[in-house]
Amino acid sequence: DKVAPVCYKTLTGGDGEPIMGQEVRAAIDGEIKRLTSQAYSNAKKILTQHEDKLHLLAQELIEKETLTGNEVRAILGLPPMKQELEQPEAKQDQQGKLEAGKDGSSGKKNTWFGR
Known part of the structure; x- marks a missing residue:
């Protein structure tokens, strides 16, 4: 929900720095963690049921x-x-x-x- 459905490449710019900023990377990491935690919880709930x-x-x-x-x-x-x-x-x-x-x-x- 926080990160739009677009492609974020892990390429670097001409100076070797990542193209995306620290905030965008943190938002992506947060969404990945949230989605995987949610999927794990759902799977565990279904298996337990x-x-x-x-x-x-x-x-x-x-x-x-x-x-x-x-x-x-x-x-x-x-x-x-x-x-x-x-x-x-x-x-x-x-x-x-x-x-x-x-x-x-x-x-x-x-x-x-x-x-």
Whole structure:
């Protein structure tokens, strides 16, 4: 609220001094601190309110290691996703299995960091 939504660059002027003044930097730092504190408080409040569900979810993950979206939704007491929303994922899995048979590979691609 105190700092307008503009881009403040950390460049220096010709004499090596920062382009923005000390007051602007202090205002930016204050807003960053306020926003991160507010986000932390909100996250902590939400996690505390739903601590029982968080523990149920953690226990299921310990037992199964992976959960589908609908399994997570069931644990959290939410209705399952509509079938048509799940189909693209299922189609990708089927396509991967079909391609795996063609070249003898597992069909799985390691997409971690583009590998």
